[in-house]
Amino acid sequence: MIRLAGVTKAFRDGDRPMPVLRGIDLEVRPGELVAIVGPSGSGKSTLLYVAGALDRDFAGEVEVAGTRLAGLSPRARAELRNRAVGFVFQSFNLLAGMSALENVMLPGMLRRDGAEGTAAVRARAAEALAAVGLAEKARATPAHLSGGERQRVAIARALLARPQVLLADEPTGNLDAASGDGIIRLFQRMAADGMTVLVVTHEERVSEAASRVLHLEDGRLR
16 A cells, blocks of 8 residues: 655755645555656656655655655665565666566565575566566567567566555556557556556556546646
8 A cells, every 4th residue: 555644845946945746645555556647747756756765855654565654764765665666667777688587587686685596586587577478578688579568577577576566657658559558457457466556647548547547736636
């Protein structure tokens, strides 16, 4: 679950504060696919970063996957993200010299603490690729994948830790209609399986598929 209560965020322009989020109240429950829509510069991505424990410079209360962010150290925030939150961005951020499977394995290899070996990480990565329908593309490098397939690899990477929460920032923005529709169906399936899914988008096809659509404008949700 994601819960925000009275969240306010401002950037500074010299000595002048520039409000971005103004008293945001939001709750996204397990099994929901919620879309946040709004004009460019309305604070959609900022809201996502706050909800994902990436941004700590805000006022108000935030709870992610049962953990309140207030008072958490940077290390504790990182551990929460690694354990409970998956991120998907508009840019795929895949390493060109690695296969699809190796790209999905990468975060698990970087953060493992010795309790999990390479074979276990590989098995989880293969499971994540299968979940997004790319088991047969495990050995392919990004150059040999379509845009939709690359985005599904990025989603599989986000699923590696089996997170409770998935946050996506314009995940279909660089995709053609068919590929984008496939990603939307994948998010719907994840929500149906009990995941909490929050998507920032400007695309009508994404918002039409969501269980709820919220509009962010002038820093306020409507």
